[in-house]
Every structure is written in C-alpha cells, then in structure tokens.
Amino acid sequence: MKIEKNKVIGISFELKVSKTEDDIESVPFSVEVRDEDDPFFFVFGNSGLPEKFEELLNGKEKGQSFSFVLEAEEAYGQADEELILSIPKSQFSEERGFSPEMLQEGNFLPLMDENQQPMQAKILKDQGSELLLDFNHALVGFDLHFEGEVLTIRNASKEELATGLVEGAN
Missing domain, CATH: 2.40.10.330 (Thrombin, subunit H)
Structure with a gap:
C-alpha cells in the first residue's frame, strides 16, 4: 500500500529547525522526535500539515525512509x-x-x-x-528538516475522513 489521499499514515521522524537571518543560516537543531513507540499519525490529504510535507511523502510505502527540508515559505511561512x-x-x-x-x-x-x-x-x-x-504557529519563520520512516499505512474510517483526526492516536 502506498501513501495517498484518505489513508492514515504513521511515521517516525526527527524534526530539526533552522532559520536564516541577515543572510546567515543557523545550524539546524532538533525540536521533536517521534519513534516507533510513539509514532505520529495523520490522515493524508486532511492533516492540516504543510502541503509540501504531504507532497514529499506522497507515494511512499511502508518501510521507506524519507529526508527532506521545507523552506519556511513551504512550511508555515513568515510571522503575521x-x-x-x-x-x-x-x-x-x-x-x-x-x-x-x-x-x-x-x-x-x-x-x-x-x-x-x-x-x-x-x-x-x-x-x-x-x-x-x-498566535502565529510556533514554527513560523523556520526551515523544517525532516528525517524519518513510514511505519504504517491504512485506509481511514469515515469518521477519520470527516474530522481529520485519527482514532486511537495520541
């Protein structure tokens, strides 16, 4: 099964962030780690996550690893x-x-x-x-560096599709 719209995806990942100010980029530092014991679940296509994040995961299969960077504008943009x-x-x-x-x-x-x-x-x-x-998103203005693995892919339930929330996920 491949990642596609209306599937529930479970991933492990490490998220590092960096910021460019006055043409100087900071060294990426870790802000979140989700492992096999505490995966991150979301409904693909209805997650509220940055569009580019889902685009870069689209088509991946269970067991596949990923590594990519979302520039601030592709992630949560600049502060409003x-x-x-x-x-x-x-x-x-x-x-x-x-x-x-x-x-x-x-x-x-x-x-x-x-x-x-x-x-x-x-x-x-x-x-x-x-x-x-x-009230801006906590990651506004940051480049997001993701490295992880696709752990699970399954069909979403009707309720999960309606709400965007994954049943039984933390």
Whole structure:
C-alpha cells in the first residue's frame, strides 16, 4: 500500500529547525522526535500539515525512509503581525485554569478557539494589565528538516475522513 489521499499514515521522524537571518543560516537543531513507540499519525490529504510535507511523502510505502527540508515559505511561512495581540491579563485567571507560573514571558498558553479546537499562543511580553501574545504557529519563520520512516499505512474510517483526526492516536 502506498501513501495517498484518505489513508492514515504513521511515521517516525526527527524534526530539526533552522532559520536564516541577515543572510546567515543557523545550524539546524532538533525540536521533536517521534519513534516507533510513539509514532505520529495523520490522515493524508486532511492533516492540516504543510502541503509540501504531504507532497514529499506522497507515494511512499511502508518501510521507506524519507529526508527532506521545507523552506519556511513551504512550511508555515513568515510571522503575521495581525496575529500578535494584546489581551487583558484578567482573561487568564486561576478560575479559568491559568496559574501565575503559566503567565511568564516565553511560555506557550494552551487555549481553545471559538470552535473548541486546541490552539496555543506564545507570551511575548507582560505589559502589566495585558499580555502581548503571538498566535502565529510556533514554527513560523523556520526551515523544517525532516528525517524519518513510514511505519504504517491504512485506509481511514469515515469518521477519520470527516474530522481529520485519527482514532486511537495520541
């Protein structure tokens, strides 16, 4: 079986990131590893992952390895200034599940959007009564270096096709 639209794919991988600033590229550093004991599962064609990521996996078979780099523009693009917002600190009270330790600069806040889907925002600055939050994807502006192996391929269920979420996956 080959990777194609509407299949559930399980992969192991190491993700390294790098960034080019002022024409100087940083050395790639590891930010995530998923191994055979904790594979990453997604519905091919309905994953929400960068299009180029899926394009480079398309047609691969179980047991095949892969190694590729997605330039920032092929991955999550550059930061969108409109996604950097000041939000009243009162929105992040302990009654709403936020501890004072969570509200430190540099932390990522676990949030829900209007459709109750999980999302996160990075705290850029504590401005006293407000927090300056960055709602851009955490990997925006980075080149993504993937190296891994295709572990499983199977047909997606009707529910998985409808939701894009893989049943039984973490």
